[in-house]
Amino acid sequence: MQAWFGAAFAAPCLAMLAAHGGRLLGDRVRLYAPDELIERNLTYETREYCPGYLAIGDDSGGRAIMIDPCLPDPPVYCVDHGAMTADAFERLAPGLSGWLQRGGPLSRDA
Incomplete structure (x- = not known):
């Protein structure tokens, strides 16, 4: 995956992706399994x-x-599949770890 991406993933981020990939958070957020990324x-x-x-x-x-x-522990963003540019990102959380602990809310207020 990292070779395809073209850069090394931070070890804590890689561990979170491996531990949580393939899960459904709440009733809407689906995290991709490592082999789907x-x-x-x-x-x-x-x-x-x-x-x-x-x-x-x-x-x-x-x-x-x-x-x-x-x-x-990267910030988490949400973006429409039809407008996938960084300027269209909506910030959901300041860090992936906290976002995962809160169950993957789709709103900054959650």
């Missing part, structure tokens, strides 16, 4: 439209969950 990111053309970011899941409603996997 490349295929999902190829499908959504993440490298072309959001260089430096990785889609790690989706909201089951047309929006991708995005992070910068090179950061140890």
Whole structure:
């Protein structure tokens, strides 16, 4: 995965992706299993439209969950699959670890 991405993932981020991938958070957020990450990111053309970011899941409603996997505890963003550019990101949480602990809320207020 890291070779495809073109950069090394931060060890804490990699551990969180491995531990939580393939899970459903709440009733809407699906985190991609490690073996799905490349295929999902190829499908959504993440490298072309959001260089430096990785889609790690989706909201089951047309929006991708995005992070910068090179950061140890990256901020979590949500973006519409039809407008996948960093300027369209909505910040959901300041860090992936806290976002996961809270069950993957799709709103900053949750």
